Amino acid sequence: MVSQNVKQTINIASKFAKSIKTPCIILLEGDLGAGKTHFVKGFAKGYASKQLVTSPTFTIMNLYQGKKPIYHFDLYRLESEEEAEILGFEEYFNHDSLNGVTLVEWPEKAKSLVKDWDYKVQINKIDEDKREIVIQKRG
Numbered sequence: 756m757v758s759q760n761v762k763q764t765i766n767i768a769s770k771f772a773k774s775i776k777t778p779c780i781i782l783l784e785g786d787l788g789a790g791k792t793h794f795v796k797g798f799a800k801g802y803a804s805k806q807l808v809t810s811p812t813f814t815i816m817n818l819y820q821g822k823k824p825i826y827h828f829d830l831y832r833l834e835s836e837e838e839a840e841i842l843g844f845e846e847y848f849n850h851d852s853l854n855g856v857t858l859v860e861w862p863e864k865a866k867s868l869v870k871d872w873d874y875k876v877q878i879n880k881i882d883e884d885k886r887e888i889v890i891q892k893r894g
């Protein structure tokens with residue numbers, strides 16, 4: 756899909772949220788400023804959350820209440836995969852223990868943690884406002 760502006764990204768993500776089944780693990784890939792956090796904003800909206808979505812860069816995870824809990828990770832500042840283990844993140848990254856939806860920015864930072872994914876969302880910057888959004892379902 757091609758998004759021409761922030762509003763379209765929000766709409767694409769919101770529609771996508773209505774189509775998923777839980778538990779669900781979604782990886783968000785793309786450069787700094789591609790629009791991953793804005794995609795989560797739209798996702799939360801479509802998933803019936805009225806809470807404000809912000810970047811969890813400093814907290815690593817934000818929790819929003821939608822139809823089910825939404826766990827929004829940003830692993831950019833994660834030092835190592837062991838750190839993720841120590842912080843006890845595994846329960847949000849496997850289907851047996853996850854009750855809700857996990858969305859992950861910068862999954863590249865903890866490859867072994869995010870093996871159990873359902874969707875990969877790749878956001879590519881085409882120009883200032885235009886983005887290519889590719890949603891890949893596993894299998």
Ligand SMILES: Nc1ncnc2c1ncn2[C@@H]1O[C@H](COP(=O)(O)OP(=O)(O)OP(=O)(O)O)[C@@H](O)[C@H]1O
Pocket residue numbers: 758759760761762764785786787788789790791792793794810829860883884885886
């Ligand atoms: N079509 C678009 N979709 C999404 N964001 C857009 C679009 N056009 C412009 N933008 C701008 O691009 C930026 C995207 O920021 P956002 O925080 O969502 O990126 P990010 O991928 O989460 O970055 P980071 O890796 O730093 O967390 C915002 O400033 C937003 O206004």
Ligand SMILES: [Mg+2]
Pocket residue numbers: 791792793810829860
């Ligand atoms: Mg972000």
